[in-house]
Amino acid sequence: MSFLDQLNPQQREAVETTDGPVLILAGAGSGKTRVITYRIAYLIEHKGVMPESILAMTFTNKAAAEMGERVEKLVGGLSIAKPVISTFHSFCVRVLRRDIEALQIPSATPGQPPIGHTKKFVIYDESDMQSVVKSVMKHLGLDDKQLTPRAVLSRISWAKNHMLDPQELYLQSADPKTEKIAHLFEEYRKELRKANALDFDDLLLEATRLLKTAAPVREYYNRRFQYLLIDEYQDTNRPQYELMRMLAGERHNVCAVGDEDQSIYSWRGADIRNILEFEKDFPEAKIIRLEQNYRSTQNILQAASTVVANNIRRKGKNLWTSRQGGTKIGYYEAPDGENEALFAADHIAKYLREAGRAEHSGGETPRAAVLYRTNSQSRLFEEAMRRYGLKYKVVGGFSFYERSEIKDMISYLKVIQNPDDSISLLRVINTPTRGIGKSTIDTIERLALETGLSLWGALGEAIRRQLLPQRALAALKSFQQLIGDAQAMLAGTFVEQLEESMETAVARIPSPAQLQEAQTLQAAADDSMPDDAAAFGPNEFENPAFDFGGAYAGSDEEGDEADSRAGVPPAVERASRPLPGQQDAGATLPSTSELLKFLIDRTGYIKLLEAEDTPEAFSRIENLRELVNAAADSRDRGETLDEFLDHAALIADTDDYDERSQITLMSLHAAKGLEFPLVFLSGLEEGLFPHSRTMLQPDDVEEERRLCYVGMTRAMDQLILTRAVYRRRYGTDLPEASVPSRFLEEVPAPLIEELGRRRTASVSTGYVGTAAPGRPAAYDVERSHYSYEDEDQSASWKRDGTPASRQKPTAPAKPYNSIENIAEFFASRGKKFTIPKTPVEEPAGKRGFRPGQKVRHPKYGEGTVYQREGEGEEAKITVQFPRFGLKKLVEKYAQLERA
């Protein structure tokens, strides 16, 4: 009973109420993760529940991994079997990889394959989705100026998240634009089906549809999972909600944990009603409130609570903490965004130094976070941290898997797995260039459209029917061969190996006897580790908690029996499936990393980069090596190509948060679930936070306020709010004056302490105060500049020996009331700021060059006109340049002058 003693009465009740529906309303910092993990441990240790019959759903891989580790610590060593802790999306992928073919419908034509996705489906990411929409719009001849692909995509996603199909969207559309979108939605779906692809939304939708329509599959999962936990319940959308209902089955052993004040994903379809109406869905539900906050000081908690109390749509709660008082909420008003970032860097440098000195006395490791509304704000903070020589980590933004060289290789793998994936095919068909140009691709696309084939199919058809010039056909054949060889390699039947002597190559080809042996091994493996384990077993996560291959040992018989009893087609097919590229199937079969090496080698990808001989090219080569390593790790975990690709598709930017890092920069959304001793909440300006796109609708503003609440409650000891009086919206534009965020005014003034220099006088350029007492009534440009000179400098700053005054910008002497003053201000900080020039008309009368005339070209210098073709501006003239030879130039464009 030891670990239960660490819980307060409410937490304990939440842990011990194991049966029937439970809603745990867990305020920020109230020990939510602790309750979930203890609850799982309690079920296993005290209730004798089999670990593998517990399913916990989270939103991020990070949360799942952490939960798994903590459960492991509590019940470690007790059993090889593990509870299933997974994100919604990963769970759905695994459900679909196992049984999606149960959704297929027989083809009308006998002998034809059934219609619908196969297990080899690929996952389309945001940019793939955009490409599909663009191409569909092009085919329908729609103007992408009036209706941007982006807008179409977001409407399609909206419809999916509300479980509307194209027909339903069409029926409820009240304007021609929505009708058009419904039409596009329909076409989009057809394209994805043709490509055997699913987008992110589909993963949830199709898994839900599968459980809904295929009773045997649903029954299997209902038998399999007896206890269901859902984290971040306030952020579930409609498909997730329905999935939950179906997994809860008749038993209703569902435990939802959430906080309506932290619902920040309504734009992704999250429906706050799910949490507000849990009691309606499950009338026998027990509601437990966790209101003791263990994280923050009273000042922080009070400030955050007061802000969020301005919302109407909430259940309301009273969070309390035993950490009385605490440091006041800091507020710093910077003259501009750059200064705001320097202030944060300076403050963090000091904080880390002091914490370093105090380290001997023990305590929490010093960690600080800078939070912002939009990822583009990170740039200024990164620059400031670098100037202070501080090590930091940025969460989110550009992901490894979004880099072009990585996307290229992943696309190759996707095509090899599923050649019908036309989006990936288009990406790699001429990457690196192999002579397949625009006109060739156009021809194939037209053929695909005419025949209803995928691009890959049309490509084969074009070769067969010799529809293109010989050169193009040869190029296409070489591409076809490349993909075919890679596929053969994956299947273990590839004969030719580059860079290998024929002898070793032959040695690598499995003999019929070897193949037979491998097949037997595979069959044996299938027996001891049934298909469920193949679908759910070795998986993409390093965390052993995810590896629940063994979890099926006890329940496999039941599972398989159920499948065959009910006659689920996939189970039958599984028995006779071809040899997968698994390591245990025989050493001759290649892993994903070997496949990648083969591709890189055969395409000459790295050789071409090496030839570029630029730092960028070498960093891209490094990235490719990293990808090969990742694939090797994947192989070591026993994953197949499918699983490697699923991992690549589902890994999120936010998953790379590293708690060992002392300084973390990230968006407010990415910060959910984390805590830091010191937190900066930046950019508190109307239009930025709350964001301009939310300010029209009260519900949206409430969500921004919840986001503010989430940000504030990340802070344990100190919270600092900052704002820039002038901010540049785009890199080069004029800085714009900002209005302080409404959320600033919602923080009780007595809790606030102003940081930086005290400002008094008022200057016309600043805002003139909205006035909560104790807040600056006006902005004094002259005195508000954050001064470095009078602060301690970080050690690294001084280390280079440059006199401080040389490096450090001086304060602006004038208010920003004219464009010249602004330019001067930026010049004083060594920043470029160009005053826009009035365009000057080009002098006319220098056109109409004739043969024999001397002309001057900006690049080629002086030359003699040799020949003239055509008339007017369009005329092409050929010029003889002494150093460059003959050049044919269009007179209108070439900047020729009389010499």
Place this chain on the structure above:
DNA sequence: CCCTGGTCCCAACTT
């Protein structure tokens, strides 16, 4: 056909 450089337009959060 391929590469480059200029221009235009954009810029919210994320599985």
Place this chain on the structure above:
DNA sequence: GGGACCAGGG
């Protein structure tokens, strides 16, 4: 600051 797109030159 930067990605997408286009047109020109090689």
